[in-house]
Amino acid sequence: MEKTINVQGMTCGHCEMSVEGALKELDGVSSAQVDLEAGSVDVTFDESKVNVDAMKEAIEDQGYDVEA
Numbered sequence: 555m556e557k558t559i560n561v562q563g564m565t566c567g568h569c570e571m572s573v574e575g576a577l578k579e580l581d582g583v584s585s586a587q588v589d590l591e592a593g594s595v596d597v598t599f600d601e602s603k604v605n606v607d608a609m610k611e612a613i614e615d616q617g618y619d620v621e622a
Contacts, residue, residue, distance in 0.1 A: 555598070555599060555600070555601050556596060556597065556598050556599075557596075557597050557599070557606060557609075558594050558595070558596050558597075559594060559595050559597060559606070559609060559610065559613065559620060560593060560594050560620070560621035561573060561588075561593060561594060561595055561613055561618050561619070561620055561621070562593060562618065562619040562620075562621060563617070563618040563619055564588060564590055564593060564618060565590070566590070569588075569590070569618070570588040570590060572616045572617075572618075573586070573588055573595055573613055573616055573618060574586045574587070574588055574595070576612040576613060576615065576616050577595065577597055577609055577612055577613070579612070580599075580604050580608060580609065580612055581603050581604060582599050582600040582601075582602070582603025582604030583597060583598070583599045583600075583604055583609070584598045584599060584600070585597070585598040586598075595613070597609060
């Protein structure tokens with residue numbers, strides 16, 4: 555399944571790597587692609603292993619705000 559999550563506060567390559575890295579550490583996430591200009595991240599994941607709340611929490615743990 556694919557989902558786009560809107561994230562506030564990402565401004566640079568380091569932000570991009572932090573968010574992508576945090577998401578890819580979650581079991582069930584196969585890919586995460588940040589779009590800095592759009593302020594979003596496209597995530598491909600297995601619904602049976604991980605949910606959107608877990609992904610939002612992983613992003614927030616990196617210090618970014620997730621838009622509902």
